Amino acid sequence: MIAISSAIFLQWTAAALINTAALNTVRDLRISLFTKLNLVPVQFIDSSSGGDIMARVTADTEQITDGLVHGATNMFAGIVTALGTLSLMFYINWIIALIVAIITPLSIFISFLIARSCRKKFNEQSALRGRLAGIAEEYIGSQKLVLSYDYGKKAEEKFNTVNHQLKKVGTKATFHSSLTNPSARLVNNIVYAIAATMGAIFIINDNLGLTVGLLSTILAYANQYARPFNEITAIVTELQTSFAGARRIFEVLDKCEETSDNGFPSLGDCNGNLDITNVNFSYTETTLITGFNLAAKKGQRIAIVGPTGSGKTTVINLLMRFYDPQSGTIMVDGTDISKVTRQSLRACYGMVLQESWLFKGTVRDNIAYGKPNATDEEIIEAAKSADIHNYISRLENGYDTVITEGGGNISQGQMQLLCIARIMLRLPPMLILDEATSSIDTRTEVIIQNAFSKMMEGRTSFIIAHRLSTIREADVILVLNNGNIIEKGTHDELIAADGFYHNLYNSQFEPL
Incomplete structure (x- = not known):
């Protein structure tokens, strides 16, 4: 036994x-x-x-x-x-x-x-x-x-x-x-x-x-x-x-990792001055961006337009160092971004993308995603700036309402407004708006554009837009085609030039 x-x-x-x-x-x-x-x-x-x-x-x-x-x-x-x-x-x-x-x-x-x-x-x-x-x-x-x-x-x-x-x-x-x-x-x-x-x-x-x-x-x-x-x-x-x-x-x-930035300094306080010099980039053997140059000063609003595949999103990927150029330099406040940590660089940007992303959690947590220690007052103020506070208040549990994964229980426009509120909470020195109002009705778009105008004051902003009527107030409009800047100027200057931008702008108002 x-x-x-x-x-x-x-x-x-x-x-x-x-x-x-x-x-x-x-x-x-x-x-x-x-x-x-x-x-x-x-x-x-x-x-x-x-x-x-x-x-x-x-x-x-x-x-x-x-x-x-x-x-x-x-x-x-x-x-x-x-x-x-x-x-x-x-x-x-x-x-x-x-x-x-x-x-x-x-x-x-x-x-x-x-x-x-x-x-x-x-x-x-x-x-x-x-x-x-x-x-x-x-x-x-x-x-x-x-x-x-x-x-x-x-x-x-x-x-x-x-x-x-x-x-x-x-x-x-x-x-x-x-x-x-x-x-x-x-x-x-x-x-x-x-x-x-x-x-x-x-x-x-x-x-x-x-x-x-x-x-x-x-x-x-x-x-x-x-x-x-x-x-x-x-x-x-x-x-x-x-x-x-x-x-x-x-x-x-066993996959190769991103080049290590251990030992590199942080970018520190960022003012928003950006210089791109002779940048060349390709995803494959075919070159997409060739000899790209751009100088953006603090507070400028840079709009990037062009046909599909012209390289607009690629420019954003390079700014955020999601990809590194094959040659050329990108500098923020005089510092080469390849010589600082990626985390400190990306902390200088706020992004509102065309594809809204929300995780399963409360409305409060989704807005505070980039600033977890934000107070309720800050979260509410950000929601008010994005014109989503009234909608949240009408929800059964208000800011404690749980959003399903991917935001399946709210509309696409409301998802986008929450993402905008998220960025308004942080207010970083540089902004990237990639078709940020594409899923919003015309009336709400006007409200959001006014909020964006306040948010972009003193901040370097990069705006990707297909609806060219939304970028008429931009300080500089870059017209891309095949990875190259083919036209550059304000809206009035480009319209007067009667070139590619002029045709692209008017094509949106021509009858089918």
Whole structure:
């Protein structure tokens, strides 16, 4: 009874330790992966599927957990069992024990060969699983658009196609890996037969004092010795899936990080004077921006206009150092931005983007996203400036109302107003407004434009706009085309020039 109790306690202790170690390892791996995503260049995030990245953080790490738990448990118990039974076999008959000890591990070698042959299938399975997650995330996040274009059937077909490929590849991978355990058991049965034959010969010839009873004992131990090898080969599928998941995770961990800015000074107090000199940039081999020059003084309002693909958003990416130019310099208050920390540079900017982003949380928390220590009075004042306070006050819980992820329970215009309130709370020395009023009705746009006018006083502002009527009061308008500034001046100057801007402006008022 004591022996049974001790065995149960030891098994429980071993399982608890192994599970704890496995879960802690995967926890640290998940932390490292998430931290890495904050360090890789923005280009990696831009070029990757959001669903695929989420699958790496969640599904692939869980697969590693399963592999570690089952593999480590079998490994621990297997080592103890193999060493114990092998010692007893050598004590009874060293010749038979040596034969068993040499031949039985061949089952692991055979299993390794089979597993290696189907490794490609498991890698493909993990990649398809990430692709499937990306498709699901894409359509779930754009469900209204999918329904409005009656794209539901096509979306299902696309999902089902990848899902069928995943099933097909998974079946093949599982089938081939399932051959490992029967192959290992075949080898172990052959070993068992060889040991029995050798023992029978020894008994018949009366060699080494081996008896039928001792042979039965050593054969029983040989069977126990082979059991760990059988158990390990039985979980080859889980181990292969774990290895495939680990490879996908380490693909991200091995990515090059943004050039380190450790040891660089902070930008310090920023006034908002900016100089861009001979900047050249390309996302691919094709150059997008060539010889770009710009001088912006504190308090100036710089509007950037141009057709789609002209490089407007690229300029903003360079200002914020989401991307670095291939050549040229960008300086803020006389300091090269590549020589200061990115965090201190980005703290000088406030951004209101065309695509509103809200997280699941209260209205108060969403407004205070960039200034967590803001007082209620500051938050309310910012909301009033963005003309969203009255709307918030009418909500059931006011500023404590919880907004669903992505702002699904409020309108697009209200989301944009909340994002504007967020930036009005911080009031940094430089502003970036990327189609900031695109989702707002005309009446509200007038109110917001007045609020923007107050907010931009004394602050260097970069305004990207397609509705050119919203930038008539800008101090300087840059007209981009193919990454180059083709025209520059005030609204009246550019209209009088009767050039590209003049045609672009008038095209918005011409009848279809």
